[in-house]
Amino acid sequence: MAILEVDGLKVYFHTRNGIVKAVDDVSFSVDSGETLAIVGESGSGKSVTCYSLLDLLPKPPAKIEGGTALFNGKDLLTCNTAEMREHRCNDIAVIFQDPMTSLNPFLTIGEQLIEPLIYHPNMDQRQGRSAAREKAIALLDEVGIINPENRFDSYPHEFSGGMRQRVMIAMALITEPKLLICDEPTTALDVTIQAQILELIKQLQQTRNVAVIFISHDLGVVAGIADKVIVMCEGTIREAGDTDRVFYRTQDKYTKKLLDAIPEGPKTILNRSDVSDNLVEVSHLKTYFIDQTHVQGGTGDRFIKAVDDISLTIARGEILGLVGESGSGKSTLGRSILQLAPTTAGTVKFQGQTLTGLNPKQLVPWRKKMQMIFQDPYASLNPRMTVFETLSEPLLYHGVATSKNIGHQVRQLMDDVGLAQSQLRKYPHEFSGGQRQRIAIGRAIATKPDFIIADEPVSALDVTIQAQILDLILNLVERHNLTMMFISHDLSVVRYISDRVIIMNRGVIVEQGKTEAVWANPEASYTKNLLAAIPLADPEAERARINNR
Amino acid sequence: MIKFALGRLLQAIPVLLVVITATFFLVHSAPGGPFSADKAVPPEVIKALEAQYNLDQPVWQQYFNYLGDVVKGDFGPSFKYSGRTVNELIAAGLPTTAELAFYAMLIAVGIGVLAGVTASLRPNTMQDYVPMTAAMIGICMPSFLLGPLLVLVFGIYLDWLPISGWGDIPGDKILPSITLGTGYAAYIARLSRGGMLEVLSQDYIRTARAKGLSEPLIIIKHALRGGLIPVVAFLGPAFAGLLGGSFVVETIFQIPGLGRFYVQAAFNRDYTLILGMTVFFSTLIIVFNLLSDMLAIWLNPKLRQEIRGTK
Numbered sequence: 001m002a003i004l005e006v007d008g009l010k011v012y013f014h015t016r017n018g019i020v021k022a023v024d025d026v027s028f029s030v031d032s033g034e035t036l037a038i039v040g041e042s043g044s045g046k047s048v049t050c051y052s053l054l055d056l057l058p059k060p061p062a063k064i065e066g067g068t069a070l071f072n073g074k075d076l077l078t079c080n081t082a083e084m085r086e087h088r089c090n091d092i093a094v095i096f097q098d099p100m101t102s103l104n105p106f107l108t109i110g111e112q113l114i115e116p117l118i119y120h121p122n123m124d125q126r127q128g129r130s131a132a133r134e135k136a137i138a139l140l141d142e143v144g145i146i147n148p149e150n151r152f153d154s155y156p157h158e159f160s161g162g163m164r165q166r167v168m169i170a171m172a173l174i175t176e177p178k179l180l181i182c183d184e185p186t187t188a189l190d191v192t193i194q195a196q197i198l199e200l201i202k203q204l205q206q207t208r209n210v211a212v213i214f215i216s217h218d219l220g221v222v223a224g225i226a227d228k229v230i231v232m233c234e235g236t237i238r239e240a241g242d243t244d245r246v247f248y249r250t251q252d253k254y255t256k257k258l259l260d261a262i263p264e265g266p267k268t269i270l271n272r273s274d275v276s277d278n279l280v281e282v283s284h285l286k287t288y289f290i291d292q293t294h295v296q297g298g299t300g301d302r303f304i305k306a307v308d309d310i311s312l313t314i315a316r317g318e319i320l321g322l323v324g325e326s327g328s329g330k331s332t333l334g335r336s337i338l339q340l341a342p343t344t345a346g347t348v349k350f351q352g353q354t355l356t357g358l359n360p361k362q363l364v365p366w367r368k369k370m371q372m373i374f375q376d377p378y379a380s381l382n383p384r385m386t387v388f389e390t391l392s393e394p395l396l397y398h399g400v401a402t403s404k405n406i407g408h409q410v411r412q413l414m415d416d417v418g419l420a421q422s423q424l425r426k427y428p429h430e431f432s433g434g435q436r437q438r439i440a441i442g443r444a445i446a447t448k449p450d451f452i453i454a455d456e457p458v459s460a461l462d463v464t465i466q467a468q469i470l471d472l473i474l475n476l477v478e479r480h481n482l483t484m485m486f487i488s489h490d491l492s493v494v495r496y497i498s499d500r501v502i503i504m505n506r507g508v509i510v511e512q513g514k515t516e517a518v519w520a521n522p523e524a525s526y527t528k529n530l531l532a533a534i535p536l537a538d539p540e541a542e543r544a545r546i547n548n549r
Numbered sequence: 550m551i552k553f554a555l556g557r558l559l560q561a562i563p564v565l566l567v568v569i570t571a572t573f574f575l576v577h578s579a580p581g582g583p584f585s586a587d588k589a590v591p592p593e594v595i596k597a598l599e600a601q602y603n604l605d606q607p608v609w610q611q612y613f614n615y616l617g618d619v620v621k622g623d624f625g626p627s628f629k630y631s632g633r634t635v636n637e638l639i640a641a642g643l644p645t646t647a648e649l650a651f652y653a654m655l656i657a658v659g660i661g662v663l664a665g666v667t668a669s670l671r672p673n674t675m676q677d678y679v680p681m682t683a684a685m686i687g688i689c690m691p692s693f694l695l696g697p698l699l700v701l702v703f704g705i706y707l708d709w710l711p712i713s714g715w716g717d718i719p720g721d722k723i724l725p726s727i728t729l730g731t732g733y734a735a736y737i738a739r740l741s742r743g744g745m746l747e748v749l750s751q752d753y754i755r756t757a758r759a760k761g762l763s764e765p766l767i768i769i770k771h772a773l774r775g776g777l778i779p780v781v782a783f784l785g786p787a788f789a790g791l792l793g794g795s796f797v798v799e800t801i802f803q804i805p806g807l808g809r810f811y812v813q814a815a816f817n818r819d820y821t822l823i824l825g826m827t828v829f830f831s832t833l834i835i836v837f838n839l840l841s842d843m844l845a846i847w848l849n850p851k852l853r854q855e856i857r858g859t860k
Contacts, residue, residue: 056755088761096759101752106774106850116760155850171760 002029003211004053004179009067009077011045011052014060022048022062024235030179035205035212037226037243039219039258041462042433045235046215050181052077054092055084071179085121093172095201097184099164103156109167110136110152116175139170143200161326162193166200173204179211186221190325190489195533198225199546217462219258220535223247224542231255243539261467262537263496266516279451279483280314280337285346287329287336306332308507309346314451314483321498321515322487323530329507330487334453337485338370339363350451368398371444375456377436381428387414387439388424394446409446417442418472434465438472445476455487470497491534495519503527553846553856554839561835568831569619569824573612576823583628583818602628615824624825629817635825638810645715646806649725649798650791656730657787661737662780668738669745669776670768680738687735696728696801715804725802729795733787737780745776778845785841789834 011023023045030036040046051057053069053076069076071091079087096102104112114132127135133152140148143166156164165185172180182201186194202225205212216222222229222243229246231239231254239252250256287307306329314320324330335341337348339355348355355366374380381390391410395401401409411421417438428436437457444452454473458466474497477484488494494501495515502512503526511524522528536542584590584598599605603614618625624635664680671677703724704712711721748754749772757771796808807826814822846852 054759056758085761085763088759090761094756094759096752096756098752102756104753104757104771106848107771108850115757115762119762119766121761121763155854157851158854171756175761 001031003032003072004213005029005068005070006049006053007068007070009049009052009069010065011048011057011062012065013062021235023052026067026232026235026237028230028237028240030211030213032178032211033205033209034227035214035225037214037216037222037229038232039216039222039229040232041217041258041464043234044232046232047183049232050094050183050213050215053181054088054094056094082121089116089120089122089175090125091177092179092181093175093177095165095168095172095180095182095185098188099161099168100156100188102168103164105156108153108155109159109171110154113140113152113167113171113174136170136174139174140167143167143170143173143204144196145170161189162196165189165193165197169197169200169204173208176208177210179213180205181213181215183215184217185214187217191491191535192325192529192533194221194535198535201225202546218535219247219262219463219537220542223537223539224535224546231258247537247539257464259537261464263467263470263490263492264537266495266519277316278313279316279318279351280312280485281347281349282313282337283311283347283349285310285333285336285348286344287332287341288344305329305507307336307343310504310507310509311346312502312509312512314485316450316483317481318500319477319484319486319498321494321501322485322504323489323491323494323501324504325489325530327506328504330504331455333504334372334455334485334487338372338453339366340372364398368394368400368447369449370451370453371447371449373437373440373444373452373454373457376460377433377440378428378460380440381436381443383428386425386427387419387431390428390439391442391446394443398447400447413442413446416445416476432465433461434469437461437465437469441469441472441476445480445482448480449482451483451485453485453487456489457486458493459488459490466493473497491530503530550843550847550856554843557839557842558835561832561839564835565828565831569616569828570612572824572827573615574608576818576820577608577611579818581818583820602626615821619828624828625821627819627822629814629819629822635821638822639807639825639829642805642807642810645804646792646795646799646808649715649722649729649795649804649806650788652722652726653730653733653791653795654784654788656726657733657737657791658780658784659734660730661734662741662777664734664738665741665743665780666745666768666773666776668742669749672746677742681742684735684738687731688739690731692728692732692797693801695731696724696798699724699728700801713801713803715802715806721802725798725804728801729791729798733791737783737787740779740783741777744779745772748772748776751775774848778848781848782841782845784844785837785839786834788841789830789837792833793830 006029007027009023009026010021013020013022026045026049028036038046038049048057048062052062052064055076064077067077071087076084076087103109110133113136114129117127117132117135118129120126137148137152140151145151145163145166156167159167169185185201186197189197198221201212214222214226226243229239229241229243230237231246231252233254239246239250239255246255247259250259285307286305286309288303288305290303308329310333322330322333332341336343339348339358343356346356350366350370353366355363358366385393388410391413392401392406395406395409396403410424414421414424419435419438419442423431428439431439441457457473458469461469470493473484476482486494486498498515500513501515501518503510503518503524505526511518511522511527518527519531522531532545536545582604583602584595596605603611606614615625622636624639626634627638630638664684668677668680700712703710710724711718712724714721715725716722754767754771757767762771792807795806796812798804799806799808800812810822811826813819814826846856
């Protein structure tokens with residue numbers, strides 16, 4: 001029997017620039033014990049759909065314009081504040097995306113866990129502090145928090161990302177809800193942690209027989225756990241059906257596009273690197289940071305060894321993939337190679353010239369030859385500079401262009417990265433995420449560098465945009481004869497783009513080799529775990545993989 | 550925490566030294582002296598007076614003598630209030646000024662936080678515009694205008710409250726406290742509105758709502774703590790500012806506080822009194838800044854633990 005039936009839901013945002021139809025005529029239903037996945041890219045309306053059920057949208061600007069959402073026969077959209085509080089406390093719980101920002105940093109996790117019980121709107125169901133505490137500790141134990149009695153009084157910042165999400169899950173389950181909404185619960189987590197959390201959600205669902213709505217942008221994550229899938233785009237449902245049907249007998253064009261955009265399989269463009277010519281040579285590089293929490297008399301190391309004795313070479317023309325989970329030191333290694341982070345020991349050679357130890361002035365001519373593309377195109381472009389200013393700045397500074405031919409050169413760059421020349425006078429906020437990353441790439445290739453470090457250049461982008469940007473990067477590397485170090489946490493992306501790969505963990509290299517060789521025969525157990533944790537956009541393979549774990 | 554506080558107090562020593570040095574040479578380089586008056590005084594008398602107060606010594610020697618005294622906590626004798634030391638004068642005026650500043654602070658925090666939080670709950674509606682417009686007027690209104698205005702309305706036209714004095718007639722403390730506190734209340738209102746708006750848009754507020762907590766509980770328990778940190782950080786400088794900035798209000802309402810001495814000392818070239826008051830206020834500013842920083846740290850569990858980690 002359907003526990004939730006949504007019919008013709010319409011949620012519009014009334015903004016200064018007119019009405020945005022965030023959710024437009026969406027209908028679906030979920031049964032007890034069933035998992036429904038809602039998949040879509042950013043702005044598809046998947047989160048808005050679910051938040052509107054619990055009245056969690058800011059109103060204004062949001063307004064529910066129509067439809068019904070029957071939970072056990074009662075409409076959630078028309079109930080009053082008191083009734084909604086009852087639903088939130090008894091029936092429906094949410095696991096939010098980012099456990100770092102979704103937990104209150106000022107309160108202990110224990111306090112946050114027991115709140116719905118000790119302040120329950122219904123006096124009969126209200127529990128005492130000690131009873132609630134006992135229940136919370138049992139639940140923390142169940143979701144895999146070690147030593148829950150002691151951890152009860154810890155603050156959110158004292159947990160790792162994965163543990164925080166476990167706390168969040170415990171918090172959602174403490175009221176014994178009948179419907180659990182998971183809003184991208186693993187997007188902010190590393191791939192091995194993601195696998196653990198998905199397993200936990202699946203297992204808890206089976207023991208408690210709750211209905212789950214699982215929101216995700218990642219078809220791979222969805223494939224293994226969903227019974228039914230809804231694909232959303234621009235506020236409407238494009239395709240809905242059983243998971244196998246949607247994945248194997250796809251009907252909708254947009255769903256096909258989404259599935260095709262997932263980077264899969266080995267790199268197709270041939271390796272043209274010249275192994276005899278090492279463009280970059282790093283030997284015994286160390287970058288340590290002073291650990292603020294251990295300044296005086298603390299136990300353990302005084303330093304955080306972000307990069308710990310790393311040696312590597314990058315051949316001219318090669319794309320080297322650098323893979324690691326958060327905190328592995330991969331970004332610090334990239335910055336250290338470009339002399340953007342102060343190194344502690346070791347040397348970095350570029351075209352035979354030792355860069356470590358040069359002063360900022362001496363580095364200037366080398367900066368022109370080494371560029372960087374950053375992860376977040378929202379944060380890394382100056383919001384007060386037009387595209388023209390952003391692109392012309394490095395050209396003029398390094399003397400690549402003169403004030404006479406600057407216009408021509410900048411227009412050339414715009415062509416290179418696939419942006420219309422008419423957009424030169426616009427500011428970054430007027431562009432989409434993908435377009436912004438194109439600007440950032442244009443800025444990086446402006447000085448005609450030999451070497452580019454791309455630090456998670458596609459992580460902030462939707463999957464269809466990600467595919468376009470990856471192809472653009474491959475194309476530019478080929479055309480401009482670039483050498484690249486491509487840093488990413490996403491193994492599929494790295495496999496798609498790189499010739500050789502280095503796996504990093506806790507500041508050291510765990511494994512390295514030709515990409516396909518590492519994929520076929522991973523030697524280190526860490527690499528094996530990483531590869532085994534990649535979710536596949538193939539329901540049968542994914543189920544088999546989960547069962548094998 | 551103790552180590553943090555000690556460290557900050559050590560940092561204060563060079564700051565105070567700079568303050569003393571700058572003030573000392575500034576007052577000594579100003580034309581005239583404590584004993585130059587309108588009436589002609591025989592030169593021998595002035596000579597005798599200067600000798601009595603060691604003003605005939607070279608300036609650098611006076612400077613080091615003064616430093617030595619300050620270290621011992623002695624601000625020296627006043628040049629104008631003969632027979633009284635600067636320490637005695639400060640001790641005489643401080644209780645009144647501190648009391649005035651305390652009441653003004655209560656008004657500032659009470660009204661300011663209430664107005665700011667109210668405004669933040671419904672941004673860009675009348676509930677926001679009305680208190681914020683009032684706050685803007687409060688910030689723009691100097692106390693030398695607000696004071697007489699209040700006196701005119703409540704003291705003279707309505708005849709509800711006394712118009713001057715301190716502790717003589719019941720109710721005479723109300724108008725000065727309001728006059729002094731209003732500007733700070735306005736500033737605190739704006740700070741708390743900004744802080745609350747920021748916190749209310751955080752993900753963890755949405756989490757609290759999703760858990761089914763009531764709106765008052767969300768605001769009091771989940772939002773206020775983080776939202777008022779900017780206010781807490783401002784309390785220290787505000788309290789020091791209230792103490793030091795009360796002389797206008799004290800003058801308007803004829804209150805025998807510290808401010809009076811400060812202004813007169815400057816006119817009279819009462820070197821030791823100017824210096825003593827300046828050092829005293831500088832120390833207060835440093836101490837209150839430290840206290841409010843410590844409070845802000847204590848309110849944030851993450852910072853609290855980091856500070857503990859360095860202990």
